[in-house]
Amino acid sequence: MEDKTDKKTNKPVDFIKKHPILFNLLLIVLVGCGIIWLTLVALDVWTGHGEYRVVPDMKGLSYEQAVKALDEAGLRAELSDSIYDSSTRPGTVLEQSPKVNAKVKPNRTVYLTINAFSPRMISVPSLTDMSLRQARSTLEGLGFEKIRELYVPSEYKDLVLGVRFNGIELDPGARVPASASLTIVVGEGITEESSDTIVDMAVADDTEAEVLDLD
Template sequence: MKKIFIHLALMIVAAIAIGWLAMLWLDSWTRHGDTISVPAVRSLAYDRAVDMLTAEGLKGIVADSVYDNRTQPGTVIEQNPKAGTIVKEGREVYLTINAFSPKMVTLPSLSDISLRQARSILEGLEIHNIVERRVPSDFKDLVLSVRYKGSRLHPGARVPVNATIELEVGQGMPEISLSDSTVESGADEEEAVEHLDLFD
């Protein structure tokens, strides 16, 4: 009977020891309690931002790039997670940087469609610098041609998104108001009456 109690006691001690060791291993594996506050790297040069993140035990990853001519190329514009966020060591911090050159886009056919359609297509391509030049045409607001820096563009042409695109748009037939037509009609009638009076 005494041996049974001894065996039970040894089993309980062994179970406690195994559980304690498992907790230590799990705590070490998950680095429980080992957290870092993400540093602010916005407005820093990309290399400097990565060095700062690495020094804190984090990884800087370029997730996207945009082009802003008001910002120094290679500068971090946005970060995720944001500065001050509490994360685990080794966490990846995604960076958006300012590109060294503007993104290029391919233009589709923009001729023989309405001005509204052409504007919508260009804005969908992130082109927002759009100017209109009215040219003689019977078709009002119809896009007749597309130009960039004075040169006519054809479908498939590639331009930077910050380009200023000029749309040549039909000005349409001149509108004749009802009052003008009435005056002209009245003048014609007066001339006809005067002409008849000459033969009376």
């Protein structure tokens, strides 16, 4: 009887001895599952799974007030950009991301855009002798949005002769606000009417010269 009992109790040991590779594989799987489970539990604790904060409305607050309000809400503030809006008090929050009432994780960073204290100034490059299309593209690429054209008599059509701001011709490198309204002075080219006018003026000059010679 004792021998039979010993044989029964030694079955797991016998299995391990007979199938060591299979036993090791099973052991690896069990250990791996345990590690994965512990990792998931740790991540839930670390990231605060199931916890969230509601993003408050920061618009209209000063940057300092916004930082304090977000800190009290369990969030962080970061200044991401500044733009100029003449209708809004300088230094106040204009935009935020994430948006108001968004549900986010604790300690999430809320990016703020504030109203600049002065308009952004941009240097206007030399546009003389450029095509109208190229000059407009250059100004738009710099950030100007209010652009108009003024055509004046010139031999070359659509060739830029200069840029004006408030009626004043700008020198290359002049700095103006990004919100400025710029006027591109463009040649309108010689039309048939203007050609006739030029010819008439030339004939008149020749006639006047002949009269003077006769005298």
